[in-house]
Amino acid sequence: MAALYTAEATATGEGRGGRTRSSDGVLDLDLAVPRDMGGPGGDSTNPEQLFAAGYAACFHGALQLVARKAKADITDSSVTAQVGIGSNGSGGYALSVSLTAHLPGVEREQAQQLVEQADSVCPYSNAVRGNVQIDLAVA
Numbered sequence: 001m002a003a004l005y006t007a008e009a010t011a012t013g014e015g016r017g018g019r020t021r022s023s024d025g026v027l028d029l030d031l032a033v034p035r036d037m038g039g040p041g042g043d044s045t046n047p048e049q050l051f052a053a054g055y056a057a058c059f060h061g062a063l064q065l066v067a068r069k070a071k072a073d074i075t076d077s078s079v080t081a082q083v084g085i086g087s088n089g090s091g092g093y094a095l096s097v098s099l100t101a102h103l104p105g106v107e108r109e110q111a112q113q114l115v116e117q118a119d120s121v122c123p124y125s126n127a128v129r130g131n132v133q134i135d136l137a138v139a
Contacts, residue, residue: 016046037085048083048095055124056081059099062122066114074114078102095132102139111138 008023011031017039021028033039034046060079067074080100088094101118103111115136119125125134 020050048085051095052081052083052097055083055097055099058124059101059118059122062125063101063114063118066117066121070110070114070117072106072110072114074103074106076104077106095128096135097128097132098135098137100137100139108138 009020009027010023011018011020013019013031016031016033019028019030029050030044031046032042032044034048035041056079059081060077063077063079064074067077078101080102082098082100084096084098085093086096099115099119101111101115103114106114115138119134119136128134
C-alpha cells in the first residue's frame with residue numbers, strides 16, 4: 001500500500017502515565033492511567049480516549065463518504081465511539097469498540113445500511129476487524 005499520509009507520534013516517560021507528542025507538535029499531551037485502572041486519572045488523557053476520538057472521526061468521515069454516494073442527507077450527524085479495555089483471559093489486554101451513529105432525518109433502515117457500509121470503508125474498522133469486538137448502533 002502506498003500511504004497517502006503518515007502520522008508520527010512518540011511516547012515518553014512512564015508509558016500510560018507519560019507523555020505523547022506528534023512529530024509536528026500539534027498533539028502534545030500528558031497521559032494518565034484512568035482511575036478505573038488503578039491510576040490517578042485527572043486532567044490528562046489516555047490511549048483509549050485518543051483511540052476513541054480518532055475512530056469516531058474516521059468512522060464519521062467514512063459515513064459521510066457512503067452517504068454522499070447514496071445521495072443521503074446526513075446533515076447534523078455524529079458518531080460516538082466507546083473504547084473499552086480489559087483482560088484478554090491469557091494475561092494480556094484486549095480492546096472492545098462500540099460505535100453509535102446519530103443520523104437525524106434518516107430512516108432507521110437506511111441509517112443502518114449506511115453504518116454497515118461505512119464499517120467496510122473505514123480504515124480503523126478494517127484495521128481492527130477480526131481482532132477487536134466492534135458493536136455498531138444507530139441512535
